[in-house]
Amino acid sequence: MSGIQISNLQFSYASAGGFRMHIPRLDIAAGECVAIVGPSGSGKTTLLNLMAGTFVPRSGEINVAGQRLDNMSDAARRRFRIDRVGQVFQAFELLDYLTVSENILLPRLIDSESRKNSGSQQRIQSLLSSVGLQDKADKRPDELSHGERQRVAVCRAMLNRPALLLADEPTGNLDQANKQKVVELLISQARTHESMLLMVTHDHSMLDAFERVIDFAELVEK
């Protein structure tokens, strides 16, 4: 099975008296582009982390792209994140001491595959061309605009052709024009690579572009 299947998911943080979350059911089809909206602090980011295998549920089942995450080891979940998940963050999270190319290569740098793999360089060039940044390969993040930085982040997320693309408020630090561009970019990259896209956003003006919008408040059990 591909896609995402969550059933009877229970999660809470380790600290006592903390956040609790219960999702009875969630299904997302393979290749679906979904926007998730909801109030701040409701647990949207936590859900993304659970789907990425960063967090482990207390109970329940999570299947993502045919892999069951809730009973995986730490190492297996890290492997899963590197191979199958691409992530885009609100604050871009590019490393200021690496060039654009090196930032995009990051998922392979933290993996055993050599950064000098010629396959990697071609893939990076291709990704940069697809986002119109082919001339910025040797620039550093502080030499780019916010919009350009987020596009680089998208390339980084897409380097390993992930099955799942997670974007947590990716337009939060962008102006209106760039917001549009980034959302369009995310969707087009997801479609091109046949990836699922889950984007958490507060910006309702972007929702029309998505096939499905999930209200997080309705997703969780009170």
Next chain:
Amino acid sequence: MRRLTLLLLLILLGACKEQVTGGSRPDDHAAKPQVLTSNYPLYYFTSEIAGDVVDVQMPEIDGDPAMWVPGAADIPQLQAADLIVINGAGYESWLAYTSLDNDRLLDTTKDIQDLLLPIENVTLHQHGPEGEHSHKGTAFTTWLDPRIAVEQARAIARGLSVLVPAQAEAFKSRLVLLEQRLVELDRSFEQVFSNLKDQPLVFSHPVYQYLQKRYGLNARSVHWEPDTEPGVKEWVDFQNLLRAHPAKLMIWEGQPSPVIIERLQDQGIQSVVFNPVANQDAAGDYFVLMSANAGRILGSKK
């Protein structure tokens, strides 16, 4: 083909050169010790005693070796010498301003200081009225006394024996021969000068002190050069000298000019040359020259 020929030729030339240079390789046996002497008598004595065991040299000196001023060009020879035979007694004034290895200096009169004679009437100079600074003088033509010459020869033999210990016996035997000849020379001078005893003499230059002492000569010295006619004052001083010291014979270092001879003859004074033999002379070796001196003194009585 031409290149090959050229290559072969070069190789051949190289091989020939090897042979040639092989043949002219430097001499394998050790070089002879170098011995330098400061004047002719010492050169003669050293050569006689050393034979061909050492290489005896004397610097190229024009004129009186006592007046020699070594220059920069002479220093390498001086410093390279294994032994430098010096007269001592102040003869080598150049020792005062040359840097030499003292261990290589052989002072032939060092052990006979009691036989040395002081010079009188030396012109001193001083700076300022604070005090007089004197230059003590010693007569240095020591070899003119054959007995002192023997002592100097013995010192040379000792020095050479330290330099080449293996030849000590050979040096000793040659020294004995030299001593015999010097003793003979002493006897002949004694004979020659015995007839001049008590007879007032004048020396042209104060260089005969040892001769005077050895043979009891009654002599006074002036400061005349053989080739320079004395001035009026000198003749006046000479007359005054003759009044107290009525000499009939004047002994010269070198042949005086005919003018001087004539003028002296007018005063009843005969001139005769006694060559101190400080430097080499084409006329003969040390003993030939000394014998000639004796002959001239003998002939002067006539």
Next chain:
Amino acid sequence: MMTGAFFLGWRYLRFHRFKSLVLLASVTLMMFLPTATRLLVADSATALTARAQATPLLLGERGGELELVLNALYFHAEQPPVLPYSALGDIEASGLASGIPLYTRFRSRGAPIVGTSLDYFAFRNLQLAGGRMMGLLGEAVVGANVASEQAVGPGDHLVSSPETVFDLAGVYPLKMQVVGVLARSGSPDDDAVFVDVRTAWVIQGLGHGHDDLARGDSSASVLSRNEGTITANASLKQFNEITAENIRDFHFHGGTSGFPLSAVIVVPPDDKSATLLRGRYQNHESGYQVLVPGNVLDDLLETVFTIQNYVILGLMMLSLATIAVVTLVFLLSQQLRRGEFMTLKRMGASRSFVATLIASEIGFVLLGSVALSALMSWVTRHYATEFLLSLVTL
């Protein structure tokens, strides 16, 4: 993965150049200073000791032992009390040793002028690199450093420096001809100008040259003539250079036996002679002292080593403080980078990857410091010892 961590670590350091260099410099200094201190002291001690060990005995006027040793061996500017030249003759006459005179009072543009004899060069095993050995009064042979620093060689001249600006009487500049240059020996001899001891006396004014007063053309300089004595007046000009033309006119008034020496290097043929000689001069009527330079230096070096230990202790304290500060900087840096590490973990990096990343940064700085510190130690070894020894001659 490890390569990736090293790559990221290296990139981080390169990007934050200033911080990295400051850290590198701090750690390097922390490593280098105690090492350099030990090296300098050890090497200097070895060099000082070697020269002292190579000098069997020193004869000097009774006074400061260290002063005598430093002046005689290293040509230190501070002069010990002088002793007369006759002291050299006494040593020679004893039959127990040979002597080498030293008179080091004067300088030529900062370089010590060492008045001595030819025996000195054989004693110190000094070879000529060019020209010839000094042979005439007024000639000089210079050490390798003097030749290069003052750009002099055979045929050039050096002038002795007056002791004071208003030095009107006696010590006047003598123009000396350089006839030889010594090969580098790595000792204070490289920084010295060697002359015959009599040339040094000429510099002092104990010997001089002037026109022959007995000659007619010098009459203007004659104050009076009295029988065999000619007194010169103050207008008599003295030669300030010894040439082939005037060398015969140079002379010393009075006997040289009373002329000054700084010290005499005493070379006995064996230990027995050395002991006998030392015994003789124990309570010698002359008041001179015979000492073993090695013993005098050992006492000095003992003090130096004690001081060195305190210095190193101080440096160790400083190192501890440096480590504390460097650690603080690292910790603060890691705190500031928490977000970066979180991102890496979220992307799939393991804890060990992040740990390796941090460790590689520390490792690069440490490696760089070790390499730089080793290079600086090598340089210190090669050049600083000579510099330190040159300080001894000041």
